[in-house]
Amino acid sequence: MSTVSLTVVARMKAKPGKAIQLRQELEAIVAPSRKDAGCLNYDLHQSKEDPAQFLFHENWTSKAHLDAHLKQPHLQAFLAKANDLLAEPPQIGLWEKIG
Numbered sequence: 001m002s003t004v005s006l007t008v009v010a011r012m013k014a015k016p017g018k019a020i021q022l023r024q025e026l027e028a029i030v031a032p033s034r035k036d037a038g039c040l041n042y043d044l045h046q047s048k049e050d051p052a053q054f055l056f057h058e059n060w061t062s063k064a065h066l067d068a069h070l071k072q073p074h075l076q077a078f079l080a081k082a083n084d085l086l087a088e089p090p091q092i093g094l095w096e097k098i099g
Contacts, residue, residue, distance in 0.1 A: 005040055006066055007095040008058040013087045019052040022085045025078055026054055032074040033058075038065020052087070063094075 014022040026044055033042045040059035047053035060066040069075060082090075 005097065006060045006063055007097065008056065008060065008066065009093045009095060010056040010058070011091040012054045012056075013050075014052040014054070014085055015087045016052075018085045022052075022054065025081060025085060026056075029074050029078050032072070033069060036065070036069045036072060038062055039069065066094075 012022070012026070023046065030042060030044050033039060036042075038061040040061060041057070043057045045055040045057065047055070058066075060069070
């Protein structure tokens with residue numbers, strides 16, 4: 001039996017001087033996001049070449065679960081602060097495993 005999941009790759013870049021604060025805010029949403037219904041994994045990465053760049057690699061059991069995650073208070077609280085921390089809008093891609 002094969003399981004279809006939805007993969008999210010989200011890249012964010014901190015404003016100059018905001019990398020440490022952005023990292024703290026992103027780290028704060030990892031644990032509660034992992035508890036959200038339908039979350040298979042929710043992993044945060046920081047670039048070795050540019051410490052101002054962060055990447056989330058997430059897998060969800062469905063688009064509906066991802067949509068519910070986006071409405072959670074912990075994520076909404078982060079999004080309210082994002083403009084002050086991000087140098088540019090996040091780059092978010094939705095992926096489906098095909099092989």
